Amino acid sequence: MKGRETDLRILQRHLSGRGRKVFPNQVVFYNGVLGLTDPALLPGPMVEALGRLGSGQRPDEPLCRQMDYLLHHCLDSNSANIGKHINDLPDNPVPKAHRAHYLNDRNRGEILRRLRAVIQYCLARRASRDAMEEGDFAALLEQLKGELGGASDTLRQTDLLTPGILANVIYEVLCSFFTQVRTDLARVRGAERRVEQQNAEYFAKVDRFGNRNIDRFFALQRLAGTNAVAANELACVYYYGAEYLCVDEGEGSDGWFRVERDYELAAKYFKLAAAWDPPVTSACWSLGHMALNRKITGLDGEEADRLAETYFQYAADQDFTAAHNSLGLLEQKRGDRLLERLPRLTGEERAAMLSHYRRALELWDWAGQDGWPYGHINVAEFLSRADYRRHVLPLLGPELKLEGPMDPAGRWQLAADQGNLWAMNCLALLKCDGGDLEGARALWERAAAWNYPTARLNLALRLYAPDGLTPDPEAYRANLETASAQGSAQASYRLALLALDRSLLDASVWLARAEEQNYEKFSIELYHRICDLRRRIEG
Numbered sequence: 001m002k003g004r005e006t007d008l009r010i011l012q013r014h015l016s017g018r019g020r021k022v023f024p025n026q027v028v029f030y031n032g033v034l035g036l037t038d039p040a041l042l043p044g045p046m047v048e049a050l051g052r053l054g055s056g057q058r059p060d061e062p063l064c065r066q067m068d069y070l071l072h073h074c075l076d077s078n079s080a081n082i083g084k085h086i087n088d089l090p091d092n093p094v095p096k097a098h099r100a101h102y103l104n105d106r107n108r109g110e111i112l113r114r115l116r117a118v119i120q121y122c123l124a125r126r127a128s129r130d131a132m133e134e135g136d137f138a139a140l141l142e143q144l145k146g147e148l149g150g151a152s153d154t155l156r157q158t159d160l161l162t163p164g165i166l167a168n169v170i171y172e173v174l175c176s177f178f179t180q181v182r183t184d185l186a187r188v189r190g191a192e193r194r195v196e197q198q199n200a201e202y203f204a205k206v207d208r209f210g211n212r213n214i215d216r217f218f219a220l221q222r223l224a225g226t227n228a229v230a231a232n233e234l235a236c237v238y239y240y241g242a243e244y245l246c247v248d249e250g251e252g253s254d255g256w257f258r259v260e261r262d263y264e265l266a267a268k269y270f271k272l273a274a275a276w277d278p279p280v281t282s283a284c285w286s287l288g289h290m291a292l293n294r295k296i297t298g299l300d301g302e303e304a305d306r307l308a309e310t311y312f313q314y315a316a317d318q319d320f321t322a323a324h325n326s327l328g329l330l331e332q333k334r335g336d337r338l339l340e341r342l343p344r345l346t347g348e349e350r351a352a353m354l355s356h357y358r359r360a361l362e363l364w365d366w367a368g369q370d371g372w373p374y375g376h377i378n379v380a381e382f383l384s385r386a387d388y389r390r391h392v393l394p395l396l397g398p399e400l401k402l403e404g405p406m407d408p409a410g411r412w413q414l415a416a417d418q419g420n421l422w423a424m425n426c427l428a429l430l431k432c433d434g435g436d437l438e439g440a441r442a443l444w445e446r447a448a449a450w451n452y453p454t455a456r457l458n459l460a461l462r463l464y465a466p467d468g469l470t471p472d473p474e475a476y477r478a479n480l481e482t483a484s485a486q487g488s489a490q491a492s493y494r495l496a497l498l499a500l501d502r503s504l505l506d507a508s509v510w511l512a513r514a515e516e517q518n519y520e521k522f523s524i525e526l527y528h529r530i531c532d533l534r535r536r537i538e539g
Helices: 007-015 026-035 044-055 061-073 082-087 096-103 105-125 134-151 153-157 163-178 192-205 214-223 228-240 263-275 281-292 301-317 321-339 347-369 373-384 386-391 408-417 421-433 437-448 453-464 473-485 489-499 504-518 524-538
Strands: 242-246 255-259
Touching (some): 007 026, 061 105, 134 153, 153 163, 192 228, 214 228, 214 242, 214 255, 281 321, 301 321, 347 373, 373 386, 373 408, 373 421, 421 437, 453 473, 453 489, 473 504
């Protein structure tokens, strides 16, 4: 059962999504209304160029590239379920900077100018079949009046909706929301009084400390047993690991305390948050993944899958987009179990296998279209697997209904357009193998600009290496050095090879770095190559 939506969520639901809406998905909506209202992120000349689109001018290609990139990167571009993070997650609520920016009356004129420009751009970029017409604006106005009339004076008074008026409505709804915003428990089912008490206690006893202050960690430990918000945040700390600053209040040096990953403690606190009334949605999703990936002690097999499905389904019912993707992973897993026995399957079992795969693809497609890049990535990987291409895809038939393309490159492109760096790299590899070197170079350079070491490594190995497609010794070394500085063990190993003929000492230094970096994300193949090279240096 769904609970009361926040005003910001209602606004996002009406303005973004499939069909004739202003914004194509919630990622673009949140980036547009929160990220691009900051003058530092959207330069004045671009705002002026966007403002002219209202007169019928189409945006030129360079402007489109810049805007599309900004509309996927201003905020947390790696989480396409960005609305959940903006509204709800206790460890990443609406950033205080955005709240302060909107609630400062002196910024109203500039915010409205930028909102209007973003709206005009998004309307101009919608495909012809999704272009909004006069009747669509009238219907949207009635919907907004019906659900948000109390949050906007402009909305109560107007009988017309234009980009300028809509910008005022968005501004007023957000200002109203920012004076009431709560964390993850605010929008799930019921228990509003208890939710407010939980949030108030969390803000008073935990949130007053900085995100990396060791006192925050101690506060979480004290409060997690009785507070669902604190329990969820502490579970994330144990699941991912964290590093906290230990400040010496005297004249000594500051230190760092590392909290190592502990899946047992993570499961314990996720369970506390998920068992609360109302449950913490993100904790349910996280606990589902721990069950799916067999990271909960004593839980395995069908029991683990059933628990994962229960938690994923609850999160999906709360419109948590990533949970739809996760349900697809569970369906894929069930299909794979049957595929392993393909020669011995009965007709009924074969039909069940295809049903699982069909459902997985449809769930991933839905998640991808709703802005979660890993939905597109999962489809791309499915379409690329040889066993699926041979035994599954030819049999899925017309019952499979997807909105996105049925080719890996198209899916990687969609995920890359949503800002996923891994997708940019994989798409670049496809382009490089297909002979489109400039397209590959552009994608790798784009990913490398975000300090993605694999992009620098592939620029070096695929293009600039002595046996690369466009050899360039200086570019080869420069990209390897940058990738190594960003943590690439492969790049450090290559630099050790380069140094062999010049200085065995330099080669040893690079090799030691490669060995250390390889432990961060271990590759047994690289480990053996490092050992062989060390023996060569020492011999």
